[in-house]
Each structure stands twice: as C-alpha cells, then as structure tokens.
Amino acid sequence: MAGDLPPFILERYFAKYEFTVKYQLSTSDGEALSMSEVLAMADEECKALWEKLLLSYTETAGHPLLLKEITQLYTSVKPENIMVIAPQEGIYLAMKAIAMHLQKDLNIENPHVVTTFPAYQSLYEDINSFGCEVSHWTATLGQNGWKFDLDDLRTQLKPNTKALIVNFPHNPTGYCPDREGFDQIVALCKERDLFLFSDEMYWLVRMDGKESNPAAVDVYDKAVSLYGMSKTLGMPGIRLGWVATKYQRIMELIAQYKDYMTICPPAPSEILAIIGLRNKERIVQRLKDICTTNVAACEKFFQEYPDLFDWYPPCGGTIGFFRVKGKLLKLGKGGALGFADDVREKVQIALLPGKMYDFTDEYCRLGFGRANVPEILQLLRSYLKSIA
DSSP, rough: TTTTTOOHHHHHHHHHHTTTTTTESSOOOOOOOOOOHHOOOOOOOOOOOTTTTOOOOOOOTTOOOHHHHHHHOOOOOOOEEEEEHHHHHHHHHHHHHHHHHIISSOOSSEEEEEEEOOOOOOHHHHHHHTOEEEEEEEEETTTTEOOOOHHHHHHHHOTTEEEEEEESSSTTTTOOOHHHHHHHHHHHHHHOOOOEEEEOOTTOSSSOOOOOOOGGGTOOHHHHHHHSSSTSSOOGGGGGGEESOOOOOHHHHHHHHHHHTTTTTHHHHHHHHHHHHTHHHHHHHHHHHHHHHHHHHHHHHHHTTTTTTTOOSBBBBEEEEEOOOOGGSSTTTTHHHHHHHHHHHHHHHEOOGGGGTTTTEEEEEOOOOTTTTHHHHHHHHHHHHTHH
C-alpha cells in the first residue's frame, strides 16, 4: 500500500540481538575507530575546530570544510552537489525525491523501479511507499559465486521503468561488478533514461585485487550516490553520510524534505568526519588488512566443513553470504534461521539468516570486518564439534 512502511525485518532482528549476543558475525560494519584514535589523527586545523566547537545548529548541507573533503573522493562532484545526512535518512530522502519528481514534475503515473535483491529493505520499501511499482533484479549463483546478470536486468525493464537502484559492493553477497559490467549498467541507464540510485556504502574496499569502480555520480548525471562514514571509514556511531547528485531538481527536493527530518548534521560528527576523510587512505587500508586476514580465516573454516556449508568469496565490502547445508538445516525450527537460532542460544554467536532479507532460508550473512572474527570462528568450530 502506497504511503505505508512495513516493519524493517533486519533492523528488528538487530534490535533484539546486536547488543545482547556476545559474539557478532552478523554485522556489516568494519572495526570501529575509538574516539581517541580519531582525535589522534587530527591535524592542527581539526584540533582547533574540535576544541572550539559550539554545540549549535549547523549548515543544512554540511560544514563547508566537510563538503570540501567529500569532493576529494570524486572527480566531478562540487560542494553544491552534496547533502550531508544520516545514511538511512539519505536513502529515504533520495527515494522520495526521485519518486515525487517522476510523479509530480514529470507527470508519470505509477512509475516502475528495479532494485538489486536481496537488499537492505529501505532500498525497495521506501520508494514503493512513495507510489512506485518495484521489481527485483535478483542475485544468482554461478561458477564463481554470486552474480547479477545484465540480461536478467533487461528482462525486468518495462516501458514505464524510470529508475534502477543498485548496491555494490553488494549487501549481503559481497558481489561487485567488474569495470566492464559497471559501465554496461550505466550505459543501460543512459539508453533508457533511468535515474540510478547507487548505494555505495561499502565502496573502496575490494577483496579481489581489482580497483574499486567509480562512484555512479561521477559517470552519470542522473545518478545519486550514497556513501558515508559507517562502513569502510570506521565511524558508524557518528551517524553521518551523504548523497551526491548533479541532477539539480533531485538535490532541491532532498533539501526540501530534509527540513522535515534532521534539518542539519550533528556538529561533533561533522568534525570527526573531516578528520576521518583527511585520513581516509589510512583508515581504509586498516580495514582492508583486517578483511584480508578474516577472509582467509573464513575460507579456511568453510573448507573444513564442505558437507555443512558453501562459501562464496566476496569481491568487496565486509560481508559474505554463505549456504547452510545438511543436518544444520534440521536444527530447531529448521532452515538457516533454525541454525542461526541454535548457534546464538548455545554459544552466543550471532549470524544473520537470509530470511531477514525476505530471501531463501538456506543462507546466512557473515560479517568479516571486525578484528575478532578468527576468535569467533574458533568458537563456531567448537559448536560444530559439539553437535557432530
């Protein structure tokens, strides 16, 4: 029903278990930086900004210095193309802006939108709630693991398709298109004159040795890119990200709707983000090192249990999506959900079942961005031994 938002299944699950279960293999963030670590990286200008900071209202679009630092991530983005937001807020605002522009400015009735799937729920529920019909471009398994097939995408397109919503590196599979595949997605959007919303929250961390693809906003004028400090930049707790677009009307609408929500960014978070962005290479490399170690540990673990799991090495980001097999599917209520419940109850390890994505109940998401993953995998070995 347009205008209505259903319960956010994944976030309701995390509300129950993220802070009550001792060992987390379910989360998608990287190892968070401490306040002392961030402040130790501050240059003299940032130290002065922090020490003299007034806890007052801030500029709606973001601190001018923050906007300047954000532009350094891109090749063609200017400060006026950026709106600083909380990442979840950014999804909501951008989806509302795209939907309202299509329906009210362009007089398109019941526009159709395609989204990558499985997906973070707001990527499809938000725009559906604003009156758009939504279809899923669903990940499939090939010889090399998870993939999104461009021919499958083409079959989803209709005469009234007006937007494509993608998320690469993908949550939860860790899939990334190669540069040729990325360029083909952008070319298809240009050919069909589609808006492209690109959730890039796991940007800049590739696990396959390839360079990260460019931000969509740098290669397409009808793209909206989402990025922020939560995932690959180690500061989820400051609740700060941004949307970037060169399509002026969409930015105008985002600003208009933001006045009804957060109005402006939190002042302390802005200064911490400036520090983080000025040290982005160091922070991203820190996460890459953690992920490299942990992915190797995951691969070793899953190779030990071929009858119980199928592991598909992720191309990028901080998460993978593995298959649960055999006797593990018969635990508790059954399926991957039953397995996850049993692991949580017996050894206090949290996994995220695929059912939380409204997806087939034989997969679980595993987050490998935190430093204690090898320790948790050892506990999971003990659990598997106990039920052998």
